[in-house]
Amino acid sequence: MIQKYKLNMLPHAERTYRGYIPPKVNVSQYDKGLRTLVFDLYDGDQAYTLPENATAKIYGKKPDQNVFEYDMTIDASGEVPAVSIDLQEQMAVIAGMVECEVRIFSGSQTAGTANFLICVEPAPVGAEEAYSESDIPEIDNLLYGGKEGDVFTKTKTGARWAEPGTDSGLMMKSEYDPDDDGSVLKADHADDADTVNGHTVARDVLADEYTNSQIDTAVQAVSDAVSQLDGEVVKKVNNVAPVTGNVALTKADIDLGNVDNTSDANKPISTATQSALDLKVDKEAGKGLSTNDFTTVEKEKLAGIAAGAEVNVQANWNESDQASDAFIQNKPSIPSKTSDLTNDSGFVTDAAMQSALDQKVDKAAGKGLSTEDFTSAEKAKLAGIEAGAQVNTVLGVKGGDESVYRTGNVNITKTNIGLGNVDNTSDLDKPISTATQAELDQKQDALTFDNTPTAGSNNPVTSDGIASVVSTLNSNLSQKANASDVATALANQKYFYIDSEGYGCINYDLFQTA
Numbered sequence: 166m167i168q169k170y171k172l173n174m175l176p177h178a179e180r181t182y183r184g185y186i187p188p189k190v191n192v193s194q195y196d197k198g199l200r201t202l203v204f205d206l207y208d209g210d211q212a213y214t215l216p217e218n219a220t221a222k223i224y225g226k227k228p229d230q231n232v233f234e235y236d237m238t239i240d241a242s243g244e245v246p247a248v249s250i251d252l253q254e255q256m257a258v259i260a261g262m263v264e265c266e267v268r269i270f271s272g273s274q275t276a277g278t279a280n281f282l283i284c285v286e287p288a289p290v291g292a293e294e295a296y297s298e299s300d301i302p303e304i305d306n307l308l309y310g311g312k313e314g315d316v317f318t319k320t321k322t323g324a325r326w327a328e329p330g331t332d333s334g335l336m337m338k339s340e341y342d343p344d345d346d347g348s349v350l351k352a353d354h355a356d357d358a359d360t361v362n363g364h365t366v367a368r369d370v371l372a373d374e375y376t377n378s379q380i381d382t383a384v385q386a387v388s389d390a391v392s393q394l395d396g397e398v399v400k401k402v403n404n405v406a407p408v409t410g411n412v413a414l415t416k417a418d419i420d421l422g423n424v425d426n427t428s429d430a431n432k433p434i435s436t437a438t439q440s441a442l443d444l445k446v447d448k449e450a451g452k453g454l455s456t457n458d459f460t461t462v463e464k465e466k467l468a469g470i471a472a473g474a475e476v477n478v479q480a481n482w483n484e485s486d487q488a489s490d491a492f493i494q495n496k497p498s499i500p501s502k503t504s505d506l507t508n509d510s511g512f513v514t515d516a517a518m519q520s521a522l523d524q525k526v527d528k529a530a531g532k533g534l535s536t537e538d539f540t541s542a543e544k545a546k547l548a549g550i551e552a553g554a555q556v557n558t559v560l561g562v563k564g565g566d567e568s569v570y571r572t573g574n575v576n577i578t579k580t581n582i583g584l585g586n587v588d589n590t591s592d593l594d595k596p597i598s599t600a601t602q603a604e605l606d607q608k609q610d611a612l613t614f615d616n617t618p619t620a621g622s623n624n625p626v627t628s629d630g631i632a633s634v635v636s637t638l639n640s641n642l643s644q645k646a647n648a649s650d651v652a653t654a655l656a657n658q659k660y661f662y663i664d665s666e667g668y669g670c671i672n673y674d675l676f677q678t679a
Contacts, residue, residue, distance in 0.1 A: 166199060166200045166201070167200075167201045167203060168190060168200055168201070168202055168203065169203045169204075169205065170188040170190065170202070170203070170204050170205070170281065171188065171204070171205050171207055172188070172204045172205070172206055172207065172267060172279040172281065173185055173207050173208070173209065173279060174206055174207065174208050174213045174269070174277040174278070174279050175208060175209055177278075187279075187280045187281045187282055188281045188282070189281070189282045189283075189284050190202060190281060190282065190283045190284065191284050191286065192252060192256075192257050192283060192284070192285055192286070193257070193285070193286045193288060194257055194258070194259075194260050194285050194286060194287050194288035195257060195258070195288050196252050196257045197252060197253060197254040197256075197257065198251055198252065199252065200251070200252040201249055201250070201251050201252070202249060202250055202251075202252060203247055203248075203249040204247060204248050204249070204267060204279075204281070205245045205246075205247045206245065206246050206247060206248065206269075206277075206279070207245065212244060212245040212246065213245070213246055213277070215239070215241055215246050215269065216269070216271035216276045217271060218271060218272055219239055219241075219269055219270065219271060219276065220236075220239070220269075220270045221236070221237035221238075221239050221248045221267060221268065221269055221270070222234060222235065222236055222237060222267075222268050222270070223235050223237050223250055223256075223265055223266070223267055223268075224265065224266045224268065225255075225256060225263050225264065225265040225266070225283070226263065226264045227255065227258070227259045227261075227263055228259050228260070228261035228262065228263070229259055231255075233253070233255040233256065235250060235253050235256075236250075237249065237250045237267065238250065248267060248269075256283060257283065257285050259285065260285045260286065260287030260288070261285055262282055262283070262284055262285075263282065263283035263284075263285060264280070264282060265280065265281050265282065265283055266278055266279070266280050266281075267279050267280075267281070479491060480492075480493045481493070482496070562575045562577065563581070564577070564580070564581030564582040564583060566581075566582070566583040567581060
């Protein structure tokens with residue numbers, strides 16, 4: 166039998182916050198190998214992502230507080246990964262609630278955990294050979310010992326049991342120690358057989374047998390152990406923690422105190438639902454909501470119509486019954502011939518009508534009267550154009566450097582007209598070309614002219630500078646010498662000279678010493 170469940174691998178704190186309740190797996194005691202438990206793994210509402218090199222184990226704690234551990238099988242072939250295990254002996258050997266945990270490992274590291282419970286229903290017949298090494302077998306042995314006066318119908322063999330004689334079952338040998346001195350002697354029950362169940366009732370074999378006081382001590386120890394066990398097993402019901410034993414829960418214990426115990430089919434209409442229904446219109450057969458709004462204007466129009474009034478009644482000219490809706494009242498008399506009409510002057514004969522129609526153009530679909538007059542000159546011009554001739558039709562386009570004409574929609578580029586190397590820049594933005602720059606590199610930079618000559622300087626002098634020097638010279642000449650002296654000085658000294666670049670210069674130092 167395969168039993169499938171969902172396990173949520175969310176962290177413990179988040180599972181608690183979301184009110185996650187661990188699934189409960191119901192099995193019967195000693196169902197070893199009869200059931201396969203399959204758990205689909207989720208991470209919240211999404212499929213759980215298995216880590217690399219994933220392995221899985223199941224850990225559990227039985228009601229006797231002993232634990233077990235088994236490997237699980239991983240199936241990652243479906244949309245949701247799953248782990249499974251065949252029910253093992255120790256998982257269902259003891260009746261009660263078994264706390265279990267599935268662990269997913271990545272190598273030696275724990276990648277995720279999820280809890281669930283196994284509810285083991287007690288079997289009607291025990292299987293003591295399957296009991297684990299725990300306190301349970303010891304408690305059973307003490308319970309089987311009973312107390313003085315108990316009669317056991319279950320057959321037991323061994324040194325602790327004796328045949329009481331007239332009773333149908335076995336009794337503890339403590340029954341054979343009436344003086345409670347710790348020894349069972351043959352003399353205490355001389356009428357009984359010398360052997361019981363193959364054991365001799367004698368001093369040499371009864372020294373280690375249970376006495377009444379020993380049994381009372383053992384029974385009290387069992388009672389104390391059971392009381393302690395009850396204290397550990399009872400847990401508070403908090404909607405999450407599992408419980409064992411007989412637990413009486415109410416709907417308030419699981420936060421459902423306001424919920425009524427009614428099936429969905431028998432639930433009444435809630436107050437909120439009734440309030441919403443009160444805003445609706447009752448459904449009627451053959452009727453529905455209109456797609457047309459009924460306006461105030463239409464309502465007023467309807468109010469102005471007399472009751473019983475009808476629209477679009479087909480009148481009958483020949484109806485004579487005045488009670489009929491088809492009767493036409495106040496019908497005029499229609500003359501039987503044209504000459505009886507009072508407007509004979511407007512009468513048109515068939516011949517006149519046909520003559521007027523002959524002056525009209527037949528109507529053609531898609532055609533109409535033009536707002537432009539078509540003159541005789543235009544008609545003559547049109548007649549002179551050869552049929553099929555076209556005006557301003559470009560048959561083909563080609564650039565100056567091309568040999569093939571292009572037809573259709575042609576995109577002309579500068580390359581097509583032999584200007585592929587031309588840059589699209591304005592004259593003001595054009596840079597200095599390479600050739601121009603080469604020529605400029607051969608030229609002298611612009612000279613800076615001085616308006617005031619400086620002593621010892623060979624800089625070019627402007628006309629203003631020369632005029633200044635001449636003025637100074639004249640002033641000095643008027644103070645230093647006469648014309649004859651100047652002539653002599655000019656003859657002997659060189660005040661003016663031409664430099665290597667062809668500029669006329671004045672030796673200012675000579676003027677200073679003159």
